[in-house]
Amino acid sequence: MTRSAWLLLFGAASAALIASASALFLGEVMGMTPCTLCWYQRIAMFPLALILGWACMTSDRSGAVYGLLLAVPGLLVAVHHSLLISGLVPQVWAPCGAGSSCLKQDLAWLGGIQLPWLSLLAFALIVALLSLHLKKTSA
Template sequence: METTYQPRQSGIWALLLCAWLLALISTLAVLFVGEVMGQVPCVLCWFQRAFMFPLVLVLGVACCMSDAGVWRYALPLAVMGWLIALYHNLLYFGLIPESIKPCGAGPSCSGVDMTIFSGVPLPLLSLGVFSLLIVLLVLIRRRFTV
């Protein structure tokens, strides 16, 4: 009888795949908006991209290796991206005064051309994606450590 610890693997690979696909689709979408549609991102969008782009690689490798321990590396990236997206949304919806807006001099995300799916603003979509990634990574963590 073997007594070594074996993490519960049921469903972890599917969660990893979902997280990777979510990060990949998000990255491809923002690249399409920026490079094909020619929409220049604001400063806060750039910071959010800085946390989303590495998630594609980190989660992709974890998915290929079935490495449920990836939550240790991916969760901090997703949380930092979420915090920036939250701040961006607070600015977008006017809950934070304009005087402390860091991206006032550059392109603005408040234009109608920066919406998708019939009016969903890109900052809100970013917050949603980071939120889903955090949920998936927490589920992976729970299944890995139980």
């Protein structure tokens, strides 16, 4: 594996680790209860940090393939969640029930940035980096 391909994989692993640590910090330290859609995104993100970290340590291309299989569904949920909070998708498509609201989860200390937008950014970055990595290592 070339250095540039490894750096792409490392970037994706770092993004997954930062996103996972941030989600844990928000939930466990800040006391923000995740909504249903946030849980789905966490289900996709948390294993990514482990899988991509292992792929970096072993220079294993298959870890990027497995990572992509988790990152794409996570990205789709993040897109839906972002469209939902932006009002571009009807509120009846929100799966949230009695728990935290899927429609408003903003961070006061970041100027009201909605959490799904940050998740969308993380998943999009991971998908892009993994796609580039797989393209570089396909030969």
